[in-house]
Amino acid sequence: MSISLPTYTRRDMPLLGRGHRIRAIITSGLRREFKRPAAIVTVGVGTLITTAWSIISVFFAPFLLPGQPLDLSFFYTMAANPAILFFVTLMASVIGSGLIADDLDTMALSLYLSRPITHRDYLIAKAAILVPLISMVAIFPLVLTPFLAALLGRFSWVIVLQAIGLSLVIGLLLTAFYASVSLFLSSITRRKSYAAAGVFAVTFGLTIPAEILSLATRNQSLLYLSPWEDFLAVARAAFGASAGPIDWPGALAILLGVTVLASLATYIRMRAVEVVSG
Amino acid sequence: MSGVVETNGVSKWYGEVLGLNAFTASFGRGITGLVGPNGAGKSTLFKLLIGQLRADQGSLRMLDEDPWNNVPLKRRLGYCPEHNQLYGWLSGQQFVETLLRLDGMPARQATLAAVEALKLVGLSKAAHRPTRTYSRGMRQRAKLAQALAHKPEILILDEPLSGADPLARVQILRTISDFARDGGHALMSTHVLYEIERITNNIVLIHNGKAIASGDIHAIRALIDEHPHAVRLTTPRPRDLAQVLAGMDHIVAFEFPAPDALLVRTRKPDAFYKELPEVVVDGGPEVTGLESPDDSLDAVFRYLVG
């Protein structure tokens, strides 16, 4: 009796480029987020409220914002909407806090890193999941509103295009800040609830005391401690609104500095992490 | 009620998924193995027994009591869960001691009992290390230590061999055997069939949430009439031997797996073992080896579940 075995040949599979691998992580991450009711509700409600408020402000400007001239500085009031602060914080905590923490907790990180994926690719992909979602609240309303205002003839296209450009820039600044901070917090714990609490702590835990202290001690430079006040200072300068309590160069330096430091710290932290089996 | 654990028509739903399906079985004294494939309902049954879940239908009694919210019963019970999580910030000694104090033991007694339990499972050397530094096998042993330390009457062990290295397995099995020898009862679920066979003949087979067989492994095997027993004979003349044995009416089939082997399938293994020596002595072909690859838990498992 003779036995013949099938001949075995190694299947030659070309390795797709980095872009493909990063896109794969982004796609699976976004798919996961959009299956979570909390994420859907947060994104949906946040986008709706901030956009609706901005549009209503345009329509009813004379009643809601009496005395506000209808020039570029008008769009500062859109950017200064406290709902943006609230929903950006909420999204960073609901979505951003679990992006890395969940992978640490479930040890899915070991699966990612056993693939030809560098730590940098992993972090870029995670940021690319979070940034579009935060920008739905931080950028989308600020860009849509001037556009609609121009369509309705409330503002000239020159002003509107300037407003759109500036909204993109400052919205990106706020998005980058919160994305980097929430990813950093997510990378230092395997419990995403702690990271979420940390995001709230960074926002409200700095903003409220800074404002109170500044008022109580009559020292406005304390407002530099508040990320929201820093953002407002930059937005004021960008849209040409009247000067505020703090100057925009320092505020911008703080926002950018924290963004860069948090990103760097996250990268260093991820390089150092060991996934220990439980 | 004669069994240590009696279940009658117990059903448990997880939403639309049926975890246990009218499960009826009796677990006797000593060690009983609960054997079944993944998702069969073993862990669900154990969680019902320790009072972590409540049966949706049917009745469940352990040591003649309903386990749901039954605080006094917990004194008589030791539980070794399937998962590996412990209180990571406590040392092994502190972990066992704390749980003993929850049994109401005074501090000094708890310390001594913890030391003894950890020694029993071979964790004395690592007793003062935080449990988060323990390997998987050490965690298994720590779990077993906390289950045994208060000298329970009954041990519920959910996959106690899972993740344990060969040395740890031997130690764990020996500990369970000693516990049963000293009068305790143990219910143990496992996939490692040959190892449960080493310590007990009593099993309950579970599949799709139902008890499909319970009792002695060999008795169950004997009852599976549609699957005749296989007996492998080593002989230099297998075909001649087959010709001689063909006269036995309980033999169903012959196979020739090797040039010097004859595989006999018989419905009545007892009768076959009785008649075979007579055939050989009466001038039949020489038989140099005999084994039953069939009389095992693995075979029973495959026949009933596969």
Place this chain on the structure above:
Amino acid sequence: MIGLELLRVLRQATTVTGLTLRYLLGTRRVIPTALLGAVPFILTLALAAGNVENFDIVLFQILLVPLFLQVVLIFVTLVSATTLIREEIEDNTLPYLLTRPISKPAIVSYKYLGYLAAVLILLIPPLVLAYVVTDLYAGDSFTADLDVLGAFIIATILGSAAYGALFLFLSVVVRKPLAAGLLFGFVWESIVGSIPGDVRLLSIIHYLKSILKDLIAVGPVTFYESTVSAEIAFAVLIGMAVAMVVLSMVRLHGMEFRQKA
């Protein structure tokens, strides 16, 4: 016989309370909560080091109400109370307690006691130190403003009890108690004061401020608008804490636990 039973209950209570205390204060998680708890002390040190001109017991009150009561207290109680049961469920360590001869309601109540002890250890000493720094800087004697210190200590104790009980209850009924607690603590508690009418009777912070208003002799907190006396506020907060703990006990008593895979 009763004596033995009482002894057993006492052992169990001290064991669970001790385990909770050890977890909340003896592991790495204490670092962020201790830092948060130390904020009043760090703040007063910073003000003193910065030679802030008008830093005195009045500024102490102005700062500590929004900062300590409305941020620090909520955060520390939230992060501590929500771990009591929910983290044990998520970490699969609850079966070790459930298979002991101790009832689920007893587990809840002992854990709550452990939480209360831990949180007060984290919050009260820095508060006292902050007061000492303030009076030292302002050149006042330590006994000059004891009413302020006493009021804040009482508010801290009652706030810890009330918030902790509420967050404990949330952690038993909801799978994501931290999110729910953040929304309550930072949204509801912040905006409720601006809603006209008696809606603020549904907030904890209103009763805490009412207590401060009644107990402090002189200071900005005395201008807080409230029709609730300190006694009533005390009773409401204690009643609420007891009710929430009892509800948690009742809920846990009937709960089943499906372990995480």
